[in-house]
Amino acid sequence: MPDHAASPPLHQLLGHVADAVAGVRGGRSLNQLLAATPQTLRAGTQALSFTVLRALGGALTVRALLVPKAPPPAVDALLLSALALLWPAGGPPPYTEHTLVDQTVTAARRRTPAAAKFINAVLRRFLRERDALLAQALQQPQARHQHPAWWIDQLQQDWPAQAGALMAAANAQAPMVLRVNPRHGSAAAYRQRLGAAGLAAQPVDDPAFGGQALVLDAACPVQALPGFADGDVSVQDLSAQRAGPLLLGGHGKGQLPPLRAGARVLDACAAPGGKTAQLLERADMDLLALDSDPARLQRVQQTLDRLRLPAAGSRVQLLAADARDVPAWWDGRRFDAILLDAPCTASGIVRRHPDVRWLRRPGDVAALAATQRQLLDALWPLLAPGGRLLYATCSLFRAEGAHQIDAFLQRHAAEQPRLAAASPGHLPGVPDNPGSPAAGDTGDGFFYALIHQP
Numbered sequence: 001m002p003d004h005a006a007s008p009p010l011h012q013l014l015g016h017v018a019d020a021v022a023g024v025r026g027g028r029s030l031n032q033l034l035a036a037t038p039q040t041l042r043a044g045t046q047a048l049s050f051t052v053l054r055a056l057g058g059a060l061t062v063r064a065l066l067v068p069k070a071p072p073p074a075v076d077a078l079l080l081s082a083l084a085l086l087w088p089a090g091g092p093p094p095y096t097e098h099t100l101v102d103q104t105v106t107a108a109r110r111r112t113p114a115a116a117k118f119i120n121a122v123l124r125r126f127l128r129e130r131d132a133l134l135a136q137a138l139q140q141p142q143a144r145h146q147h148p149a150w151w152i153d154q155l156q157q158d159w160p161a162q163a164g165a166l167m168a169a170a171n172a173q174a175p176m177v178l179r180v181n182p183r184h185g186s187a188a189a190y191r192q193r194l195g196a197a198g199l200a201a202q203p204v205d206d207p208a209f210g211g212q213a214l215v216l217d218a219a220c221p222v223q224a225l226p227g228f229a230d231g232d233v234s235v236q237d238l239s240a241q242r243a244g245p246l247l248l249g250g251h252g253k254g255q256l257p258p259l260r261a262g263a264r265v266l267d268a269c270a271a272p273g274g275k276t277a278q279l280l281e282r283a284d285m286d287l288l289a290l291d292s293d294p295a296r297l298q299r300v301q302q303t304l305d306r307l308r309l310p311a312a313g314s315r316v317q318l319l320a321a322d323a324r325d326v327p328a329w330w331d332g333r334r335f336d337a338i339l340l341d342a343p344c345t346a347s348g349i350v351r352r353h354p355d356v357r358w359l360r361r362p363g364d365v366a367a368l369a370a371t372q373r374q375l376l377d378a379l380w381p382l383l384a385p386g387g388r389l390l391y392a393t394c395s396l397f398r399a400e401g402a403h404q405i406d407a408f409l410q411r412h413a414a415e416q417p418r419l420a421a422a423s424p425g426h427l428p429g430v431p432d433n434p435g436s437p438a439a440g441d442t443g444d445g446f447f448y449a450l451i452h453q454p
Contacts, residue, residue, distance in 0.1 A: 022077035231307035239443030254421030271296030273303035284313035348445020401447030
């Protein structure tokens with residue numbers, strides 16, 4: 001068993017984990033909830049919350065077997081958290097069964113005293129009857145795959161041969177991937193700096209990922225990364241690192257010609273700024289970054305400030321605006337390139353954000369697809385002759401990827417939009433994905449379509 005002597009009391013962490021579970025089930029993101037957690041408890045709460053949310057499908061199923069009528073939300077959240085932590089995960093449990101039950105009951109006494117005996121009775125019954133209860137629960141897809149039933153149905157429809165692998169990958173821990181700032185040095189040089197700091201990393205030399213990617217052997221706090229505060233490096237998933245090379249072009253097979261220096265570029269949905277920064281790290285340009293949320297746009301500015309961007313030769317304007325409302329923000333000058341990293345279900349990044357699957361509702365897919373369609377139709381006419389638009393979503397659902405682009409190409413057939421040969425399409429993030437890099441990680445689930453004018 002791991003040593004928890006230096007950790008905060010488990011009952012205290014469990015209380016905050018229960019708050020997180022209740023908040024997620026109520027429609028709030030885990031990041032938002034963790035930000036409200038006391039700093040001294042945040043890391044422990046996050047680690048346990050990730051474990052709980054990855055086993056919440058099983059916990060919900062078992063709780064329904066044990067307690068058909070759901071208890072009040074605060075009680076239910078604490079009970080579900082304990083059941084998820086007791087769920088067999090294939091490795092050593094984070095705590096002994098006795099400790100977990102005892103500390104959950106202690107948390108209940110402090111937070112919902114009237115429910116303490118009830119929670120104790122349910123958890124002890126689960127332990128007594130666990131084998132039979134698990135066998136019954138695992139007949140349900142929600143428990144077997146640890147995803148909501150509607151999500152499972154959608155993946156099985158979109159990826160009939162890969163749905164199970166996709167959901168298993170979503171419950172795995174994601175690696176920590178770095179993007180080295182090429183204005184500050186090479187990936188090879190930074191790898192040496194990591195080694196001197198006792199951190200091992202593997203390079204990803206494939207030019208599709210920009211040649212600046214490193215995959216850490218073990219995750220670490222960003223503060224431990226050499227030069228992080230000085231903008232030498234950023235944390236960014238491999239799939240996300242495809243955006244810059246795709247939009248900027250190059251001389252590789254199927255790529256568009258390199259974008260000219262000083263080109264006018266639009267980043268239509270810029271926050272939190274990772275792809276904005278990657279573009280500015282790799283090329284000089286006149287860039288307009290939009291986001292409809294002024295608070296999120298501040299994060300873009302913070303990212304650029306840390307990375308010492310824009311560099312000489314580039315100009316950047318940040319503007320809070322809805323990209324669909326073109327008359328409200330456009331000055332009439334056309335763009336050589338547009339990055340549309342569109343709002344989506346985020347169904348491809350569940351391994352990094354395990355709350356997403358429990359936040360989304362079935363109707364969200366169609367609603368977000370409608371927003372994506374509006375953005376595409378609004379922005380396509382803003383390209384200069386010969387311009388290019390990179391459409392991206394971090395989604396596995398075809399309604400937000402291939403189906404969206406197929407419909408766009410049909411609607412605009414008279415304008416002859418062309419899909420570049422370099423477009424990778426769906427990147428499902430499973431080992432048999434042909435776009436997987438040699439370093440081992442397949443990247444998050446993404447979709448990219450590079451569309452250009454004739």
